[in-house]
Every structure is written in C-alpha cells, then in structure tokens.
Amino acid sequence: MNSTNTQNNLIKHYKLILSGLIISLLIVAIDSTITTTAMPKIIASLGGLKYYVWPFTIYLTTVIISAMLSGKLTDFYGSKKILIVALMVFIVGSVLCGFSKNMGELILFRALQGLGAGIIVTVPKKIIAEMFPPRQRGKYMGLFGVAGGISTVVGPTLGGFITDFLGWQWIFFVNVPIGIITLSLIIPYLPELGVIVKDKIIDYNGLITFTVALTSFLAALTFSQQSTVAPIYVELLWLVSLIMLAGFIYAEKTAKEPVLPLYLFKNSVFTVSTVSVFLLGAITLAGTVYIPVFLQLVQGMGPQISGLFLTPLMFSMIVTAILSGQIISKTGTYKKLAIVSFATGALGMFLLSTLTPSTTNLELIIYELITGIGAGLAMPIFMIAVQNAVSKRDLGVVTSSSMYFEQLGSVIGLAVLGSIMNTTLNYNLQNSTANMASTLLVTALHNVFIAALIMNLLGFVICFFLKDIYMSNEFNE
The missing domain is CATH 1.20.1250.20 (MFS general substrate transporter like domains)
Known part of the structure; x- marks a missing residue:
C-alpha cells in the first residue's frame, strides 16, 4: 500500500482503528485485575495453595519481557502484524487458562497470556505515533487512559460476578469474543505503518540475560515474602539477578541491534x-x-x-x-x-x-x-x-x-x-x-x-x- 492510499485509509477509518486499539488495551487491563477476586475459587478448584502468587508473578514476568521486545519486533515486522499475532496469542492463552486442570497448567498458560498482553499494551501507543505527528498525539493518547481507569474498578467486580454466576473459567473465556471483535477492527482497517527494518538482527545475548535477570529478580521478590523458603535461596536469586543484569548491560553495549540501546x-x-x-x-x-x-x-x-x-x-x-x-x-x-x-x-x-x-x-x-x-x-x-x-x-x-x-x-x-x-x-x-x-x-x-x-x-x-x-x-x- 503506497503512502497516499495509507493516509486515505487512516482518514477514512481512524475511528474504527482507534476503537480497536482501545478495546485491545481494555481487555488486557481488565485481565490483569479480574483474576484477583477469582483466585480463591480457582485454588479451591485446582488446588496448589502454595502456588497462589505464581499465576500473577509469571504473568507479570512475561508481560514485561514481551513489552521490552515489542519495539524491535515492530521494527522488524511492522506494528500491524505484531499486534495481530499478540492478540491471537492472548486469545489462545485465555482459552487454555480456562481449560486448565491443575495449577501447573494455569501458571504455564498465564505465561502465554502475558506474552501476548505485554505486546498489546505497548504496540497501540507506537501505532498512534505512526498515525499522527507529535502535536496531535496527545488527544488520542489520552483516550488510552480510559482502559486503565475502567479496569481499576470493573476488573475485580466483574471477576467476582463472573466467578459466582458462570464459574472461574469464564473470566478467561470472556476474552475470546472481545478479542475477535478487536481483530475484526484491526485486520481490515489498520494499514501497515512505519519503517520496517530489513536487516533483522536479534539480540539473543540481551534477550537471554534480560529474561534470566528479570525472572530471578521477581522470584527473589516473591520468595522473600514467604517464610517457607530458606533465605540462602533468596540470596542466591538476588545474586543471579545482579550478575545477569551486568551481563545484560554488557550485551547491550556490544550488540548491533540492542533490545535497549543504552545511548x-x-x-x-x-x-x-x-x-x-x-x-x-x-x-x-x-x-x-x-x-x-x-x-x-x-x-x-x-x-x-x-x-x-x-x-x-x-x-x-x-x-x-x-x-x-x-x-x-x-x-x-x-x-x-x-x-x-x-x-x-x-x-x-x-x-x-x-x-x-x-x-x-x-x-x-x-x-x-x-x-x-x-x-x-x-x-x-x-x-x-x-x-x-x-x-x-x-x-x-x-x-x-x-x-x-x-x-x-x-x-x-x-x-x-x-x-x-x-x-x-x-x-x-x-x-x-x-x-x-x-x-x-x-x-x-x-x-x-x-x-x-x-x-x-x-x-x-x-x-x-x-x-x-x-x-x-x-x-x-
């Protein structure tokens, strides 16, 4: 699609595009809070009380990792393609969470959900920057605050209501129709925007050190609040996190296409x-x-x-x-x-x-x-x-x-x-x-x-x- 057709498409369909972007942010924002009131019944159904915090921790871990990577991914493949893939990953992860038979499966599938969610919360904000020049971005970026504000109240309340009347599985299944609606707005109306980097060099060293550093850090934070975990293991996790952080900084200094350019x-x-x-x-x-x-x-x-x-x-x-x-x-x-x-x-x-x-x-x-x-x-x-x-x-x-x-x-x-x-x-x-x-x-x-x-x-x-x-x-x- 040439630049003239792209601009005409944006002018004609920008309200539908914005609606799709806002809905995508809304379902992820609500998903991050909706599980809080449902978790006691999930534990009662699946067992694994000692793993109570891990569906939250693993979700946050993969959200942060994928959010960090989303910038480079959109540079390599384009914002539209990456957002569509992220929405599909999030929808599939939601379905699998709903069908979980034990806490181990739920933790695994929440990780998958988080991989999609981290990209979804990031890419729409880049798309706004690609659609509009700096002076015009504010009035559209401000609308994204609606998602965060609504999720604060609606998420926990909706989670309790759905869990009581439909079952905890539906706090995940409800993402499917909303996700499909979002895709129906993004796929036909959002053109591919921005410069796509042809030389796709992936910073594997940065990715690995960053992932290990973050995972160790969050695990140390989680275990430090639990008296059942020996302090020596928590201290070891802190040490691993610090070493990997140093490794990440070194990797970013030497990488040709760093995940986080230090400059x-x-x-x-x-x-x-x-x-x-x-x-x-x-x-x-x-x-x-x-x-x-x-x-x-x-x-x-x-x-x-x-x-x-x-x-x-x-x-x-x-x-x-x-x-x-x-x-x-x-x-x-x-x-x-x-x-x-x-x-x-x-x-x-x-x-x-x-x-x-x-x-x-x-x-x-x-x-x-x-x-x-x-x-x-x-x-x-x-x-x-x-x-x-x-x-x-x-x-x-x-x-x-x-x-x-x-x-x-x-x-x-x-x-x-x-x-x-x-x-x-x-x-x-x-x-x-x-x-x-x-x-x-x-x-x-x-x-x-x-x-x-x-x-x-x-x-x-x-x-x-x-x-x-x-x-x-x-x-x-």
Whole structure:
C-alpha cells in the first residue's frame, strides 16, 4: 500500500482503528485485575495453595519481557502484524487458562497470556505515533487512559460476578469474543505503518540475560515474602539477578541491534521520563490496592462495595487523562503539566495518609478524586514526551522501553509497599504499640501512603529537569 492510499485509509477509518486499539488495551487491563477476586475459587478448584502468587508473578514476568521486545519486533515486522499475532496469542492463552486442570497448567498458560498482553499494551501507543505527528498525539493518547481507569474498578467486580454466576473459567473465556471483535477492527482497517527494518538482527545475548535477570529478580521478590523458603535461596536469586543484569548491560553495549540501546539514556527527556513512569507504576498501585484494604479491614465493607468505592478514583483518572492529552495537543507543551500531576498526586497521598476509622465516605471520595487527578494528568505525558524526543528510527524502542519501566515500577512498587505494610504490622505486634487490629492496620496504611507521597515528591523534583521540546505538526525524521 503506497503512502497516499495509507493516509486515505487512516482518514477514512481512524475511528474504527482507534476503537480497536482501545478495546485491545481494555481487555488486557481488565485481565490483569479480574483474576484477583477469582483466585480463591480457582485454588479451591485446582488446588496448589502454595502456588497462589505464581499465576500473577509469571504473568507479570512475561508481560514485561514481551513489552521490552515489542519495539524491535515492530521494527522488524511492522506494528500491524505484531499486534495481530499478540492478540491471537492472548486469545489462545485465555482459552487454555480456562481449560486448565491443575495449577501447573494455569501458571504455564498465564505465561502465554502475558506474552501476548505485554505486546498489546505497548504496540497501540507506537501505532498512534505512526498515525499522527507529535502535536496531535496527545488527544488520542489520552483516550488510552480510559482502559486503565475502567479496569481499576470493573476488573475485580466483574471477576467476582463472573466467578459466582458462570464459574472461574469464564473470566478467561470472556476474552475470546472481545478479542475477535478487536481483530475484526484491526485486520481490515489498520494499514501497515512505519519503517520496517530489513536487516533483522536479534539480540539473543540481551534477550537471554534480560529474561534470566528479570525472572530471578521477581522470584527473589516473591520468595522473600514467604517464610517457607530458606533465605540462602533468596540470596542466591538476588545474586543471579545482579550478575545477569551486568551481563545484560554488557550485551547491550556490544550488540548491533540492542533490545535497549543504552545511548537513549544520554537523551535527558528519555531518562527523566523513564524514572517518572517507573515511579508512576508504583504510585498508582498505592491507591488501587490499599484503599480497598482500608475499606474492608478497617471500615468493614465487603469486597464488592469496596471495589465500587474506587469509582471516584477511576472517574477522575479517566477524565483528567483525556483532558491532559487535549491540553498537550493544544499547547504543544508538557513540562508544567507533569509538575502539576506529581504535585497533585502528592497532595492526594498526603490526604490518604490521614485516613482513620472515623474518616467519612465524603472525605474519602474527595481524597480519591484528588489522587486520581494527579495520576490521570500524568498518564499520557511521558509517552508523548519520549516519542517526540527521538527520531522515527527509535520510535519503537522508546515506546517499548517506557512501558517496560512502568510495568517494572508496578512490580517493584507492589513489593516495596507490601514490605512496608508487613514490617510496620510486625513491629507494632512485637512491641505492643497498639492493641486494636484496626489501629495496627491504619498505622501500616499511613506508612504505605507516606511512601507513595515521597515517590510523588521525587517525581515532582525530577520533572523540573524535563525538557519541553517543541511538538511539531510534522512527523519527526
């Protein structure tokens, strides 16, 4: 298809294409949260309680790996082909998960699902950069925040509903018709975009060292929270992870087509944005994970009601993500918006750190709205910034790298925040500083939200070093 026909096809069908991209992001976003409420019944059906955490851990591992590789894959074969293959892998993985007969099979098939999911969450953002010049990307990239916001509330609630009325298998089977609808929008209407690299050199050394480093790291994080695993094995995993990380850095320095070109870190916009999305990955979880903990264990709400109480957070995230993208497209700047987003997020986390058993529902709703505004404003900013700061040649790799560091921030952030909560609870119990369960939990939650507040303040400071590069209505070469 020549460039004129490609452009005409985009103009004629861009709404259908955008719908397909948003739906693809939505099913993956919901899939990452829908299993949380279903897992107890899955364990009851398949057994393997000691492997409870592994369907989540292996899924995150393969999501991060495939997200990292997606940039190079789209450079080699084109964004459309890779997205279609990823959707098919995700659909097949979902079917196999639903037919799992034991926990081992479920873990294996969740890994397959994750391979598709990591590409799906990344490639649509590159496609937007291929479809539209920098100045126009914001208003479309902001729409992608809808998927993340909706999944926050809908995922756990939908998971509980489907599990209760249809069976846990259907939390996976439901992906099939939605995935087919997505393919029906992508295959006929999305043209092949971007420059396809003819010299397909795969960085096997980087791929292997990266995979082993990440797997060892996540396994060490998981086992460090389990008293049944001997500390020596955890320490060995940390050591393997560090050695493989060093090997990965060496491999990237010497590779002809590295998975993560280290020269990108010489670009200050890329470096600042990478640190920022890493922090955001951790910060977002503080609200979505620990507000329900407060509602259920301190205020005594049920799981479904506590899930619905996240609606203000979701609503403000969605609205401000769309608004943020519109502002960037209209003004052509993003630095001030990034600073405001972290400042607002810091205020939200400070307010959440003041929660007590007597906090009213209205107060909590206000705190959630402020927190959601901070997170929503930030959603489109840093992807737009890094894509605007590089040439077309590096578009794929900066998109995949940004998603990789955001996912990694979520994983590490979840472990760090969980460790803070557990350490606080254990310390208070051992020293008898509190004699009521709710008081112990409130103290632990205070520390979790204060940690998230510190992350926001760090992001606030870092964003002063973010360069505002002019956003053109023409494509970067």
